[in-house]
Amino acid sequence: MPRNYRLPSYHRQSPAIRCLNFLCAVLLTLVLIAGIILFVLWLSLRPHRPKFTLTDFSIPNVNRQSGAANLPVKFAVNEHNPNQKIGIHFEAVYGSVYYDDELIASGPVMYPFYQPPKGDTLVQGELAVGAGSVGLRLVLNSTVRFQVKVWDTKEHHMKADCGFKISGDGSLHQEDRNTPCTLYF
Numbered sequence: 387m388p389r390n391y392r393l394p395s396y397h398r399q400s401p402a403i404r405c406l407n408f409l410c411a412v413l414l415t416l417v418l419i420a421g422i423i424l425f426v427l428w429l430s431l432r433p434h435r436p437k438f439t440l441t442d443f444s445i446p447n448v449n450r451q452s453g454a455a456n457l458p459v460k461f462a463v464n465e466h467n468p469n470q471k472i473g474i475h476f477e478a479v480y481g482s483v484y485y486d487d488e489l490i491a492s493g494p495v496m497y498p499f500y501q502p503p504k505g506d507t508l509v510q511g512e513l514a515v516g517a518g519s520v521g522l523r524l525v526l527n528s529t530v531r532f533q534v535k536v537w538d539t540k541e542h543h544m545k546a547d548c549g550f551k552i553s554g555d556g557s558l559h560q561e562d563r564n565t566p567c568t569l570y571f
């Protein structure tokens with residue numbers, strides 16, 4: 387049996403230093419656990435942006451009307467809130483139709499509304515355009531605020547940009563139905 391089975395002296399620290407090391411380890415562990423909890427909370431509370439899908443667009447009287455006087459265009463865009471628990475407040479939605487980057491129709495299309503979690507709203511509008519065209523873009527813009535219970539969220543200006551083509555009879559090309567719109571937030 388070895389006579390001296392104690393640890394070498396450099397391992398024998400004073401009780402004060404051992405205590406300090408222990409406290410440091412406990413503190414670091416607590417900070418780590420708090421960090422993980424905050425990260426998980428942030429992941430589950432973080433708001434996701436709404437999704438927009440163009441479901442219909444038409445210029446119903448494109449052939450019946452001579453002249454370029456105020457053709458009505460009709461459209462429907464589905465707005466979806468992908469959040470499990472977070473509602474979204476929309477201010478008034480404003481619609482603009484572009485042909486070749488030229489604004490051909492615009493106006494307010496929807497009153498302010500509240501979108502509950504997981505909800506969908508069909509934003510339908512009717513605007514007047516000057517002439518029937520082929521490649522068009524519909525842009526919806528609004529101001530939104532996420533309703534997170536824990537904190538107050540700021541306002542975001544958003545713009546949904548939907549590009550599509552219409553056929554000679556003024557209806558939406560079949561392959562452009564239900565295409566997602568690009569969201570600028």
Ligand SMILES: *[C@@H]1O[C@H](CO)[C@@H](O)[C@H](O)[C@H]1NC(C)=O
Nearest residue numbers: 477480482527528529543544
């Ligand atoms: C939406 O766009 C129109 C026209 O560009 C603009 O007048 C209006 O201020 C915009 N609204 C928001 C909330 O950004």
